[in-house]
Amino acid sequence: MSSTCSLLGCETLDNRNFSLEDYGGPTPRWCPGCGDHAILTAVQRLLATEQLKPETTVFVSGIGCSSRFPHYVETYGFHGIHGRALPLATGIKLARPELDVFVVMGDGDCCSIGAGHWVHAIRYNLNLTVMLLDNNIYGLTKKQTSPTTPQGFKSNTQPRGSYLPPINPLQTTLGITNASFVAQTADWMPSHLAATLEAAHAHQGLSFVRILQRCPVFTPDIFTEAVKNPQITDVLVHPQGIEDPTSAGIYKSQITHDPSDIHEARRLAEACDRVRVGLFFRNESFPRYEVLRTVPKRTVEEKINLLNKEFDRYAI
Amino acid sequence: MSCTPPSDSAPSTTAPTAATVHTLPEHILEILSDSGEGAQKCGQSFGAVSAKMGNGAWTVEIIPAEIQPPPRTPEGASGVRIRIGTDEVTNWGNRTKLVIAFNEQVLLSRHRVQALADDAIILIENMWETHADANIRQAWADAFAELSTANYRFIQVPMEEECLKIVDNPRRGKNMFALGLMSWIYHRDVEKVKDQIAMQFRHKPKEVYERNVRLLEAGIAWAQTHLDFRFDIPTGDVSEDLVVMNGNTALAMGAVMSGLELCSMYPITPATSVSHYLSSIFDDMGGVVHQAEDEIAAIGVAIGASYAGKVAFTVTSGPGMALKTEFIGLAVMSETPLVIVDVQRGGPSTGLPTKVEQSDLLSTLFASPGDSPKVVLAPSTIEECFHCMITARQIAETFRAVVVVLSDANLATGQQPFSRPKLQANWHALEPNLGPVKDGHQPFGWDAETGLSQRIVPGRLGGQYTATGLAHNEDSHVSYDPYNNQRTSAMRSRKLAVLQSTLEPPRVVGPESNDLLLVGWGSTRGAIEEAAEKARAEGLGVSSTHLTFLSPLQPGLKEIFSRFQHVMTVEINYSDEADDPYINEENRRRGQLSWLLRATTLVDVDCWTRVLGQPLSPGDILQVIKKKLS
Ligand SMILES: Cc1ncc(C[n+]2csc(CCOP(=O)(O)OP(=O)(O)O)c2C)c(N)n1
Ligand code: SF4
Ligand SMILES: [Mg+2]
Numbered sequence: 001m002s003s004t005c006s007l008l009g010c011e012t013l014d015n016r017n018f019s020l021e022d023y024g025g026p027t028p029r030w031c032p033g034c035g036d037h038a039i040l041t042a043v044q045r046l047l048a049t050e051q052l053k054p055e056t057t058v059f060v061s062g063i064g065c066s067s068r069f070p071h072y073v074e075t076y077g078f079h080g081i082h083g084r085a086l087p088l089a090t091g092i093k094l095a096r097p098e099l100d101v102f103v104v105m106g107d108g109d110c111c112s113i114g115a116g117h118w119v120h121a122i123r124y125n126l127n128l129t130v131m132l133l134d135n136n137i138y139g140l141t142k143k144q145t146s147p148t149t150p151q152g153f154k155s156n157t158q159p160r161g162s163y164l165p166p167i168n169p170l171q172t173t174l175g176i177t178n179a180s181f182v183a184q185t186a187d188w189m190p191s192h193l194a195a196t197l198e199a200a201h202a203h204q205g206l207s208f209v210r211i212l213q214r215c216p217v218f219t220p221d222i223f224t225e226a227v228k229n230p231q232i233t234d235v236l237v238h239p240q241g242i243e244d245p246t247s248a249g250i251y252k253s254q255i256t257h258d259p260s261d262i263h264e265a266r267r268l269a270e271a272c273d274r275v276r277v278g279l280f281f282r283n284e285s286f287p288r289y290e291v292l293r294t295v296p297k298r299t300v301e302e303k304i305n306l307l308n309k310e311f312d313r314y315a316i
Numbered sequence: 317m318s319c320t321p322p323s324d325s326a327p328s329t330t331a332p333t334a335a336t337v338h339t340l341p342e343h344i345l346e347i348l349s350d351s352g353e354g355a356q357k358c359g360q361s362f363g364a365v366s367a368k369m370g371n372g373a374w375t376v377e378i379i380p381a382e383i384q385p386p387p388r389t390p391e392g393a394s395g396v397r398i399r400i401g402t403d404e405v406t407n408w409g410n411r412t413k414l415v416i417a418f419n420e421q422v423l424l425s426r427h428r429v430q431a432l433a434d435d436a437i438i439l440i441e442n443m444w445e446t447h448a449d450a451n452i453r454q455a456w457a458d459a460f461a462e463l464s465t466a467n468y469r470f471i472q473v474p475m476e477e478e479c480l481k482i483v484d485n486p487r488r489g490k491n492m493f494a495l496g497l498m499s500w501i502y503h504r505d506v507e508k509v510k511d512q513i514a515m516q517f518r519h520k521p522k523e524v525y526e527r528n529v530r531l532l533e534a535g536i537a538w539a540q541t542h543l544d545f546r547f548d549i550p551t552g553d554v555s556e557d558l559v560v561m562n563g564n565t566a567l568a569m570g571a572v573m574s575g576l577e578l579c580s581m582y583p584i585t586p587a588t589s590v591s592h593y594l595s596s597i598f599d600d601m602g603g604v605v606h607q608a609e610d611e612i613a614a615i616g617v618a619i620g621a622s623y624a625g626k627v628a629f630t631v632t633s634g635p636g637m638a639l640k641t642e643f644i645g646l647a648v649m650s651e652t653p654l655v656i657v658d659v660q661r662g663g664p665s666t667g668l669p670t671k672v673e674q675s676d677l678l679s680t681l682f683a684s685p686g687d688s689p690k691v692v693l694a695p696s697t698i699e700e701c702f703h704c705m706i707t708a709r710q711i712a713e714t715f716r717a718v719v720v721v722l723s724d725a726n727l728a729t730g731q732q733p734f735s736r737p738k739l740q741a742n743w744h745a746l747e748p749n750l751g752p753v754k755d756g757h758q759p760f761g762w763d764a765e766t767g768l769s770q771r772i773v774p775g776r777l778g779g780q781y782t783a784t785g786l787a788h789n790e791d792s793h794v795s796y797d798p799y800n801n802q803r804t805s806a807m808r809s810r811k812l813a814v815l816q817s818t819l820e821p822p823r824v825v826g827p828e829s830n831d832l833l834l835v836g837w838g839s840t841r842g843a844i845e846e847a848a849e850k851a852r853a854e855g856l857g858v859s860s861t862h863l864t865f866l867s868p869l870q871p872g873l874k875e876i877f878s879r880f881q882h883v884m885t886v887e888i889n890y891s892d893e894a895d896d897p898y899i900n901e902e903n904r905r906r907g908q909l910s911w912l913l914r915a916t917t918l919v920d921v922d923c924w925t926r927v928l929g930q931p932l933s934p935g936d937i938l939q940v941i942k943k944k945l946s
Contacts, residue, residue, distance in 0.1 A: 026793070055777045058624070063785075070782040071794065076774035077782030078623055080616070081646050087613040091620020091628065092774070094604060095578060099624065099774055117616075120609040298602035300575075300744045306601050307572055307739060313515065314565070316368040316558040316733055 023047045025072040035187030035213035042193045057100045060089040064106035066133035083114030086121040093126045103130040111147040122176040124289035135215035143218040170269035180286040181207035191246035226275045236278025339548045342401030349418035350387040351394040354491030359396025361512045367560035367733035370551030372405035377729040379670040390425035406842025410935035420459040442472035492528045496535015557736040563701040563727030568594040570705030575745025578628035580606040580617040585669045586725040587633045587659035611636035615643040629655035645684035650783040653712035660724040671929030672725040675889040677908040690718040692867040696841035699734035706743045715811045726839040726931045753779035758790040767810035812868040821872030826859030829879035834860040847937035874917040884922040885910040891925040
């Protein structure tokens with residue numbers, strides 16, 4: 001990065017070079033083998049690759065195992081309340097569009113208690129990088145059924161098995177007006193995860209990334225087959241999609257999918273017995289709320305003048 | 317017809333020789349119509365013109381709960397009460413002396429709640445008496461049988477007939493004709509009335525303004541030809557610069573002046589009009605009104621914005637407050653400054669959406685689980701609605717606190733003239749400090765004495781931290797240490813005591829020691845002070861005091877109370893009557909402020925409260941004083 005303000009004495013700032021360690025916070029308290037570790041590493045790599053300034057980067061989360069995320073990244077953060085990460089992030093971005101804002105949510109957080117905000121945040125399409133860490137279960141509160149829990153899966157609240165088919169976060173998101181970036185990846189596909197996060201971060205608008213996440217404690221078997229057997233995974237590929245040459249040798253089933261095709265995206269997102277990762281949809285021309293809501297900056301004197309004009313209307 | 321009202325509508329077209337002019341210090345009038353016939357616009361214009369002429373004025377809207385209630389029904393009555401006086405007017409007074417009613421049903425609604433003086437003059441549209449529909453004729457006759465219990469003086473006015481001479485649809489125009497009647501009766505300055513009309517229709521073609529002026533003039537002419545009385549309410553001194561507006565407009569202006577730049581809200585009566593007005597001016601002033609998907613998101617967005625920069629605010633009413641409580645806890649715990657405006661309405665649940673109540677005091681104090689100390693203040697006049705937003709923002713910032721402003725439906729729609737604020741730059745928030753964080757500056761570096769700390773907004777080099785609703789230490793690191801939790805709870809609570817140390821004891825109006833002290837808060841100030849003054853004039857030993865701060869309470873209350881034989885709150889919320897069945901000293905549920913004052917002062921504070929969905933009248937309070945002292 002070039003120095004532009006040496007006269008102000010902040011030359012050193014612009015010449016900083018951040019290593020992976022610069023983004024490392026305290027040791028995460030997730031269980032050994034938890035998929036969240038891999039996701040954290042991938043995110044820290046992204047920060048280092050992109051050389052994002054720690055002081056202008058903000059991680060926002062709700063409540064859950066996954067929502068501990070901001071504490072483990074050496075940037076600004078807001079660990080909020082269950083289901084409400086997106087309103088907090090919306091406020092941060094509206095007030096300070098120049099900040100780089102990441103949102104981390106669990107499946108209960110995003111798809112259950114925060115589902116209303118999920119729908120509306122997608123429509124606002126603020127420039128946020130949103131990650132859904134989907135372990136198909138409530139982790140922090142110890143194994144209750146989540147909206148993405150597979151039908152029949154036994155939990156502490158549905159011990160005879162989950163009654164209903166799970167919600168499909170990809171299809172749901174793809175059904176919302178103004179959805180501008182929808183992708184899926186998995187914690188056990190490090191290079192694909194990294195490539196997806198990079199594309200998501202580069203996207204101008206809200207990028208929604210569902211990350212399939214292993215919870216060895218409460219859902220140890222749900223992703224076992226997918227992890228062991230690369231043949232059940234389809235990787236969506238396209239010149240405008242996510243580039244991940246590294247895993248091409250392992251994941252042989254590659255589907256060419258043009259991410260500008262919303263209908264095909266919805267079809268590919270349909271529930272089936274395959275795991276589909278890659279970029280389902282992207283359109284950078286959709287309206288972004290923070291851009292639409294940009295207002296002129298007024299000095300206090302200007303405001304007082306304008307306000308005095310208003311008072312004139314009510315003057316006696 | 318036998319049930320025809322006794323009327324002195326002059327069938328002849330000759331003018332009364334000369335109208336008798338009654339000069340009075342004050343008068344109360346109402347204009348009532350079906351919803352959509354414009355009585356509210358007309359009444360508010362009349363109030364504004366009166367204020368502009370130098371009269372004291374206070375307007376109260378009579379609002380049906382539905383947007384389009386069935387026409388010609390008592391429930392559908394929509395209108396305004398206007399009290400004007402030579403001196404300052406601080407409340408809606410007692411009974412109405414003059415009514416303009418567009419039909420007899422809306423009149424009935426006010427008759428039934430005893431809003432009208434026994435000898436009120438009633439100008440009523442007379443088209444219904446001879447209406448083609450027999451049901452309507454019958455309803456008119458029945459209504460007048462019911463109305464005959466009072467000694468009203470009826471004057472039939474052919475409003476529809478007169479308006480049809482000018483417009484095709486008299487439903488859109490009668491209100492201007494009525495404004496003409498009122499203008500003539502009360503000697504209003506016609507030029508000022510026309511200015512008001514011009515302002516109302518400033519976004520419409522000129523013909524609209526001209527048509528409305530013709531209607532106004534027709535009303536004036538009709539009154540001049542047919543009425544034998546006029547009222548003169550001498551105007552007071554207008555040397556001071558005054559403005560006239562309602563409380564919600566004043567709140568919005570105060571928000572702008574204080575430097576709040578994001579209003580994040582979800583529509584709810586009677587708070588919404590703050591955001592309507594703000595939306596019309598805010599963009600140009602560098603601000604954003606964000607209509608969120610619900611009240612939870614609304615406060616969440618405000619907290620996010622505050623965390624990242626300047627203090628933001630959210631506006632709501634009771635049901636919205638209920639939804640916001642979890643986020644209030646997060647703001648308290650993360651010490652994110654925040655201003656919340658609650659324009660209170662009748663509850664519980666959806667309650668009385670358009671009507672006044674002061675029932676959110678305790679739920680606000682205790683909103684959010686756990687101990688969540690917050691600042692609560694209540695404006696008592698329209699003027700205070702403006703200034704309290706500046707105070708609220710400053711406190712929120714200085715104390716890193718949640719500040720709740722409790723307004724109510726009475727202030728929201730009531731109009732009152734007040735001194736035009738001389739806007740000062742130091743009322744406005746400063747830009748957040750984005751400079752590098754000095755070594756050793758922790759995000760929660762609590763001062764051990766005061767609990768105060770300097771927040772750090774994102775963007776500051778070297779200040780990185782994660783705000784959290786979990787228990788945390790100075791560095792905002794999660795801490796489950798028992799002593800840390802005890803200490804940090806004390807830090808958050810201490811801030812209220814520190815704020816209290818900067819406040820003055822409330823002013824006592826009337827003798828400093830006396831038989832009875834009335835204590836109020838919020839919009840009831842005018843009615844309470846007027847009642848106490850009347851009581852003193854009758855030789856009763858009554859003083860009053862009004863609290864602006866409810867959390868922390870202003871200092872010195874116990875000492876003040878000790879100088880009175882009895883202390884009693886007067887509030888618009890529910891309390892059991894002491895002599896009701898099953899009710900005794902111990903189980904009596906009391907007015908919310910009295911509950912609070914008893915707990916904090918250990919003084920036996922009595923209460924008198926009502927939940928009639930309307931402002932309190934000084935006359936009713938006077939009766940209560942007499943009973944208490946008898
Ligand atoms: C309002 C509220 N309701 C319930 C909870 C309890 N709770 C905390 S986390 C959680 C679910 C976590 O599941 P998920 O969002 O999938 O995150 P994970 O732990 O699996 O990462 C629940 C129900 C809470 N903290 N707040
Ligand atoms: S319970 Fe599951 S999701 Fe939570 S930390 Fe442990 S492995 Fe991860
Ligand atoms: Mg989960």
